[in-house]
Amino acid sequence: KKVINRFFPSPDFAPGVSPNSQYFLADKPKDSFRIVVQGGSTAAGYPFGRWGSLSGMLQQRFKRLYPEKEIEIINTAMAAVNSYTLIDFVDEIIEIEPDLVLIYAGHNEYLGIMGVGSAFASKGGRAATLIYLKFNDIKLYRLIESLYYRWFVKVGSLQADGRSLMAKVAKEKNIAYGGDLYQQGIRQFEDNLSLILDQYKTAEIPVIIGSLA
Numbered sequence: 001k002k003v004i005n006r007f008f009p010s011p012d013f014a015p016g017v018s019p020n021s022q023y024f025l026a027d028k029p030k031d032s033f034r035i036v037v038q039g040g041s042t043a044a045g046y047p048f049g050r051w052g053s054l055s056g057m058l059q060q061r062f063k064r065l066y067p068e069k070e071i072e073i074i075n076t077a078m079a080a081v082n083s084y085t086l087i088d089f090v091d092e093i094i095e096i097e098p099d100l101v102l103i104y105a106g107h108n109e110y111l112g113i114m115g116v117g118s119a120f121a122s123k124g125g126r127a128a129t130l131i132y133l134k135f136n137d138i139k140l141y142r143l144i145e146s147l148y149y150r151w152f153v154k155v156g157s158l159q160a161d162g163r164s165l166m167a168k169v170a171k172e173k174n175i176a177y178g179g180d181l182y183q184q185g186i187r188q189f190e191d192n193l194s195l196i197l198d199q200y201k202t203a204e205i206p207v208i209i210g211s212l213a
Contacts (some may be wrong), residue, residue: 004078004113006088017079020050024072028097032070036093038086039104040073040112043077053077054104054210074098083192090196094203102199103193104210109185110175116184117175 004017028034037055038045045053051060055075062071074096077090086105091103110117175181193209200207 006082017081017082019044019076019078020053022074024074024096029070032072032184033100034074034096034098035100035102037073037075037104038076038089038104039077040081040095040108041077041079042107043104044075044079045077046079050075054102057137058102080108080112082106082108082115083189083196084114086196087192090199094205099203099207101205101207102210103196103207104212106189106212109189110181116181116188179186 001161003019024034035055035058037053039054043054045056050056053075054077055073059071059073062073076093078085083105086103101117109115149188175185
């Protein structure tokens, strides 16, 4: 439930979003087929909930088509996130030994958390964001970061004020088609997706990428 906090220096700044809670065996059964879904709010099923999600619909369909098979579908998708979050989850997903990964993402590359037009975008661009995600796993770094924000940054300057989640995250209200920010968003998605696919390829895990509706 608190996974979103890893992308913010303090829980006070983080929006109240999380993947739906799911339980699965730590040791994967030999006769099961494990699928992991990655993506944003559309993949998570917002606003219809678990059974309106990609994983929920697939689970129902597989039960009808293959009632004798053990098919697990684990949904890691949540609102307001983009390809940076997908990158950050990859190592943990590989650890649970999926047989297939489904990615349905791309909606939030501009205004999602750490997107090019987001209020939470890194000032150093994509390279700085990737470095931040690497250092973010180090407890000492997290401690220093949290102390800095506690002492030098006013929480009210970053907290939201009752507006919708994406309105809180959005900084750039207008992104011109074909403009600099538009191109940055395209490159961000392509480059991040390439990193993700390289990691899954190394782990010999097949990936299916859905085109946006």
